Amino acid sequence: MTIYRRLGRSGLHLFPIGLGSMQFGWTADEQTSQDIMDAYYEAGGNFIDTADIYTTWTDGNPGGISEEMIGRWMKARGNRDDIVVATKVRGAMGERGSQGRKSVHQREGLSRRWIIKACEDSLRRLQVDHIDLYQAHAIDSQTPIEETLAAFTELVQRGYVRYIGCSNYSAWRLMHALWVSDRQGLESFVSIQPEYSLLSPTRANFERELQRVAVEFGLGIVPWSPLGGGMLTGKYKRGQPLPESVRADENAARRFSDKNFDIIEMLETVAGRHNAKPAQVALAWMLAQPAMTSPIIGANSVAQLQELLGTLQLQLSAQDLEDITKVSDWERARTELEY
Template sequence: MIPPMSYRRLGRSGLFVYPIALGTMQFGWTADEATAQEIMDAFVEMGGTLIDTADIYTTWAAGNPGGVSEEIIGRWMKSRGNRDRVVIATKVRGAMGQNGSEGRGHPLQREGLSRKWILRAVEDSLRRLQVDYIDLYQVHWVDNQVPIEETLSALNDLVRRGYVRYIGASNFSAWRLMQALWASDKHGYESFVSLQPEYSLAQPTRANFEREIARVCETYGIGVIPYSPLAGGFLTGKYRRDQPLPESVRAQEITNRRYSEQNWAILDKVLEVARQRGAHPAQVALAWLLAKPYVTAPIIGANSVAQLRDLMPAAGLQLSREEVAALDEVSSWPLSRTEREV
């Protein structure tokens, strides 16, 4: 556990969180409820505060209509009586119900970022979580069918009503994030305090985030809470050259997305630093993210308490400038002329 003074402020909000956040997409999918409760108990015991979920978790799992993760978290908080000890973040955008089948009529009436759907979705999330308010309510990804002004106006109303404390975005490009910040400033709406992007040492994920979005977040004080910070498990060291795939529901996806010469070189460097520091490779990958000034708390997933215990010490692992530079170099990409001139 790290001392409270090491907790980090989420963007320019009034939320201060432990530098490692707990993702819960696996709850009700690859981790049953009893295991999920054990994981959350251990997370809080080790100082963790920010628990991230989404209304659609996890509709792609057989028999899961969405909302299951929120319900598990809600029952856990009620049984533990610890609502004030945790920061709850959830998301809105996706279609609910098995394969998005909940609701009737036009898709915008059962998904998206329209005022109508947001107002319904937030009440459903509050009910499932068994809370009076949500600390961080995030739009899961862009809705091209709805003006950003309508979305922000609805979110602004949620804050005014006390349903939501702060708002954030996920999976927004740089120009979409700037559009939202500009609209909030122009109309006096609540503004996004955080961004949840896919971001890790692995390529092309690092380049996709750092090319433009990182600069926006750093300039405008947007807290970054990266998902998939271990590249789906690739950076944990369980994937190796010319070896059989580990048993994992995501193993084939990792093969397709991460197997490249550069990513093997990145993993080699992570393993080297880990050996020198006596740390788990995953801790090194997380510590590299925490060395970035705009990153607040990478979001980790765990299917067991043992996995969680391997990852949480990353919050206290401070890499040297030389170690960060070495990891930066091996994971770098050729800069375009525009990038060189910025």
């Protein structure tokens, strides 16, 4: 039986693996996306994460395509009340042209004007009357955090949003936001969505600082790219060329190092002990980390999704966790530091 995890101190309880939707309308067409959501829901999944800008980097996509697909799916299935809908605001909306993005004047950021307009647009695209988790996609250094949090608070008061979270914030930015919320009586972030995996370049900073903030102040963690851009699936091999894939490009090659391949080979060793897959082992390791709520995965097919959901039947031993942690240690003495 799957145990749903409480998101920090909020009233939201999430399936232990979240479904990301960045690929909807990009590497997965509408029918495939609908099939993936059906399979996720049938497995007990209830946490679908999106963003208004998905996927503006593709030709002819002004943003909002992923939200629209999710909205059509929920309306057709009549399952809105079963789904925790999470979306984000911050990025620039509008199509990219040969000279860059078109018509983006004041169509981005975390100002009061844009947050409220973007939320209303997301509600329309999702065909819902409220968003369960509305997240700041990244920091906006041009807007005071007081204005951003006041706008989020207004959305909660209007009933448009239930809880707020943030993504890609540093520890000091998050602490500043929590302090402002407490000092001014504003809505407070209940979650953080960082990039986090065994391979993520910011892993040391996350574990040393951001994770500690989450534990201390009761925030849930819903990381993106928990499989290191697909590298932790084991599809990339030491000394072998890149496989053919939409996302298997120079960005994946940047992760190629002896240390990272050592990590992958350890995942394969542990997977062999359990008749599992390396990706399942990587996700199971992550689910054992402090304050972890629901890593967000992406899938381009039902088969890929179902394989990753198999993680929930995997029980790693203390030795498994120790072996993985040891080989992936981020080059400092693993002693508890006090700040």
